[in-house]
Amino acid sequence: MWRVALVETTMPAIRTKGLNLWYGDFQALFDVDIDVKAGKVTSLIGPSGCGKSTYLRAVNRINERLGYVRTTGTIEVMGQNVLADEVELTQLRREVGMVFQRPNPLPLPVRDNVLFAYRLHRGGKGPREEEDQVVEEALREVLLWDKVKDRLDQTATELSLEEQQKLCIARLLPVKPSVLLMDEPCSALDPEATKAVEELIWRLRGDYSILIVTHNMAQARRASDECIFMLMGKVVEHSRTGDMFVSPQQQETADYIEGRYG
Amino acid sequence: MTDIDFKSFKAQPLDYKNQRNQRLYRLLFGWMTVLLILPVLIILVLLTAKGAPALSWEFFTADPINGMTEGGIFPCLIGTIWIVAVALFASVPLGVACAVYLSEYAPDNTLTRLINLAIINLAGVPSIVHALFGVGAFVMFFDLGTSILAAGLTLAVMTMPVVIVSTRESLQAVPQAFREACWSLGATRSQTIRKVVIPNSVTGILTGVILEVSRTVGETAPIMFTGAALFLPFVPDNFFERLSSQTMAMSLHLFTVSTQVPNVPEELPFGVALVLIGMVLVLNSVSIAFRMYLRGQKKW
Numbered sequence: 001m002w003r004v005a006l007v008e009t010t011m012p013a014i015r016t017k018g019l020n021l022w023y024g025d026f027q028a029l030f031d032v033d034i035d036v037k038a039g040k041v042t043s044l045i046g047p048s049g050c051g052k053s054t055y056l057r058a059v060n061r062i063n064e065r066l067g068y069v070r071t072t073g074t075i076e077v078m079g080q081n082v083l084a085d086e087v088e089l090t091q092l093r094r095e096v097g098m099v100f101q102r103p104n105p106l107p108l109p110v111r112d113n114v115l116f117a118y119r120l121h122r123g124g125k126g127p128r129e130e131e132d133q134v135v136e137e138a139l140r141e142v143l144l145w146d147k148v149k150d151r152l153d154q155t156a157t158e159l160s161l162e163e164q165q166k167l168c169i170a171r172l173l174p175v176k177p178s179v180l181l182m183d184e185p186c187s188a189l190d191p192e193a194t195k196a197v198e199e200l201i202w203r204l205r206g207d208y209s210i211l212i213v214t215h216n217m218a219q220a221r222r223a224s225d226e227c228i229f230m231l232m233g234k235v236v237e238h239s240r241t242g243d244m245f246v247s248p249q250q251q252e253t254a255d256y257i258e259g260r261y262g
Numbered sequence: 263m264t265d266i267d268f269k270s271f272k273a274q275p276l277d278y279k280n281q282r283n284q285r286l287y288r289l290l291f292g293w294m295t296v297l298l299i300l301p302v303l304i305i306l307v308l309l310t311a312k313g314a315p316a317l318s319w320e321f322f323t324a325d326p327i328n329g330m331t332e333g334g335i336f337p338c339l340i341g342t343i344w345i346v347a348v349a350l351f352a353s354v355p356l357g358v359a360c361a362v363y364l365s366e367y368a369p370d371n372t373l374t375r376l377i378n379l380a381i382i383n384l385a386g387v388p389s390i391v392h393a394l395f396g397v398g399a400f401v402m403f404f405d406l407g408t409s410i411l412a413a414g415l416t417l418a419v420m421t422m423p424v425v426i427v428s429t430r431e432s433l434q435a436v437p438q439a440f441r442e443a444c445w446s447l448g449a450t451r452s453q454t455i456r457k458v459v460i461p462n463s464v465t466g467i468l469t470g471v472i473l474e475v476s477r478t479v480g481e482t483a484p485i486m487f488t489g490a491a492l493f494l495p496f497v498p499d500n501f502f503e504r505l506s507s508q509t510m511a512m513s514l515h516l517f518t519v520s521t522q523v524p525n526v527p528e529e530l531p532f533g534v535a536l537v538l539i540g541m542v543l544v545l546n547s548v549s550i551a552f553r554m555y556l557r558g559q560k561k562w
Binding site for chain 1: 369370437439440442443444445446447448449450453457458462
């Protein structure tokens with residue numbers, strides 16, 4: 001119901017130009033220019049500390065709570081510069097959902113987790129039937145409905161990790177984001193659960209533009225359309241996933257994906 | 263390949279020195295604990311043995327008579343409840359708000375650290391100093407006179423640091439992941455605090471209140487100069503007049519009957535002390551029961 005039909009345009013889902021970011025005196029990102037295509041899955045790879053998580057956290061500005069973060073350049077999400085003064089963080093975070101490394105459902109019933117953002121932006125509870133519908137659709141979308149439909153009143157932190165992570169994705173959907181940011185969404189999961197979540201990500205592709213940070217090269221290869229390789233806060237290479245893994249253009253990329261460092 | 267010499271594992275005979283040491287240390291620490299609990303038990307037993315004969319229905323409901331050598335403690339009981347209530351109403355909202363600011367909003371800078379240091383120091387200020395502060399600030403400067411209000415506020419100032427420190431600690435015990443989850447869903451800071459942080463830290467906040475109550479009930483010095491009277495069985499019924507009048511209080515009454523009045527029967531001060539301890543125990547058990555109930559509700 002809330003699927004946004006993405007018009008075939010050239011407008012990227014996320015476009016950053018000359019993005020520099022400092023944590024205090026430490027510069028974490030250097031002139032990062034990235035266009036993330038709408039409706040595709042893009043993965044960000046690179047060794048630890050290369051700035052890929054920093055980039056992800058800059059897009060929904062969740063970095064800023066640290067207080068000592070300074071940013072220059074522009075970040076556009078669906079054409080809107082999100083660093084502009086008139087952009088409220090709450091609006092931005094409705095547009096850009098985020099999934100964390102460790103599943104972090106709130107210690108509330110499953111149902112209230114799914115409805116959390118929906119109620120926040122609505123300013124209170126909605127009519128029962130409407131809420132039921134929202135919950136069912138969101139959970140169906142992430143292939144969780146059949147598993148938890150009889151346990152909607154159970155505390156979400158008691159679900160399995162795979163179910164928790166899917167729930168964390170499901171609770172983003174009722175507020176109709178256009179972009180989903182995922183920070184190593186499978187690294188806390190076992191191989192079976194990883195597979196299930198990857199399949200889910202692939203399924204959501206097209207309706208949402210998805211940017212995934214991953215340490216898992218095989219995952220980047222399996223589950224993304226495009227791939228961005230970062231090193232020391234700079235973008236080294238950005239190309240179609242198939243191309244990057246078959247014929248990387250830069251020596252650093254080749255070394256990294258062949259496992260010579262990282 | 264096979265020339266590595268694998269030594270087989272063979273159990274040695276039991277080392278009796280080890281075993282003896284183990285027993286020794288267990289005994290040592292065990293006895294330390296007993297030593298610590300013993301005084302508490304002795305106090306409770308003595309109080310009960312000597313004070314119980316004084317207890318009767320009349321003891322709780324009657325005024326002290328005959329130069330405080332006979333009669334009950336009714337006005338002291340009520341006075342203490344009033345003072346504690348004023349202290350709670352003043353210090354809990356303020357203390358919790360302060361802790362929320364320090365934990366959720368304040369940036370980590372020199373000023374914040376100074377404030378934290380000040381709070382810790384405030385908790386260490388002797389109660390008699392608080393009493394004098396109360397006289398200067400509430401009784402004289404704000405012109406509240408020696409009254410329940412002034413005494414309650416003085417106690418509130420004194421116990422606020424306990425509330426702030428324990429509340430802040432329980433707020434910080436809420437996993438950061440919950441806050442991030444909330445923020446990333448578009449909740450503002452205040453929504454995050456109201457919907458996630460406070461509900462998940464309420465048990466810890468209650469612990470702070472428990473500590474505060476038990477301290478407040480027994481304090482004598484801070485209320486001596488600010489609102490407690492030696493003997494004042496008659497009190498106004500009107501709420502505001504009541505607040506601005508002096509009152510008798512349990513702790514001061516105990517001091518009075520044990521040291522200031524001649525010819526008091528022995529069981530009377532013990533009875534007062536027993537009731538005072540009983541009040542603290544009852545208040546604490548109610549809060550602890552509430553806390554256990556809430557903890558049972560929480561699942562993470």
